[in-house]
Amino acid sequence: MAKEENEEKVNEDSEYKDIKDLPGVGSAIASKLKSVGYMDIISLATANALEVAEVCDIGEPTAKKIIGEAREASKMNFLSGLEFQDRRRQVQRISTGSQAFDILLGGGVETQAITECYGEFGSGKSQLAFQLAVNVQLPNDKGGLEGHAIWIDTEGTFRPARIEQLAAAKNLDPREVLQNIKIGRAYSSEHQVLLVDKIPELVNKDPKIKLIVVDSMMALFRAEYVGRGTLADRQQKVNVILHNLQRLADRYNLAIYITNQVMARPDQLFGDPTAPVGGHIVGHVATYRVYLRKSKKNNRVAKLVDSPSMPEGEVMFELTAEGIKDCEEEKKK
């Protein structure tokens, strides 16, 4: 893989000044902006003026001016079609452990993209996260990227023992595999934002990081915003995180996997019975959206709902003690 080449591109793209260098922004305003996720000039360039005004305790016209400066400084880089193609060529894939599932996704979970799995409790969202955190460490010819992972755990469901079990099943050294996963436990949505903001620092220290897991993306936001008439506010914060994640994916050529618990709606007569309760909060940003549901025994069905290039489709796979595998039913096809 042309790694140097990739890094060169990265630097070229991130040649922006710090937000505190923008006219009208000092370090005080910069740190307020950073505390809500505006870490760099690009994120500020696409910010909402009202939110910036509120966060920084400044007037809206001033906020607009700052955003204007950010837009100017970022120049909203365009890539030529060839540069774009070049970047797409660098896309790499992490195997899910099931060949059928990989094919559904066009070869596995992609770098430079956000892959979201949504489904009800026990549908296998976290199991896929464990599997990817192990598989990313496999050699290329075994479906991995010889990479490391970052895991943001918002529900306290990260299980080192499960990682060890999956690693052993792949003939990897379980302790080494655990060592290569950095876990950040988020206790509030604000904390989740801060942990995501920490990622560039971690990736700069360890360029082998190729996967970021957020399990789950929405749990803390759902809990904190329950019954409060602030859905737009929640949406805005979620969007900031998602856009920051997408930027990380592009900039460092890494894969983002996020989970989202939803309740199935078997009672729904019209429309999509798999539509998540609370709407597609994540949906508009995630590149690949996969709906997971339970089937017989340990089988699970993955349905590709949204993807830029792959057709919609469904496959079945199995959750086993050794991890995700193709199930007998799918092998017969």
Ligand code: GTP
């Ligand atoms: P929520 O987080 O509750 O929304 O669910 P989830 O979609 O994350 O479910 P998860 O991925 O935790 O899947 C749970 C299922 O995985 C269980 O019902 C088991 O079938 C299977 N599973 C979980 N842990 C193990 C394990 O250690 N061994 C085996 N064999 N199966 C497991």
Ligand code: MG
């Ligand atoms: Mg889970």
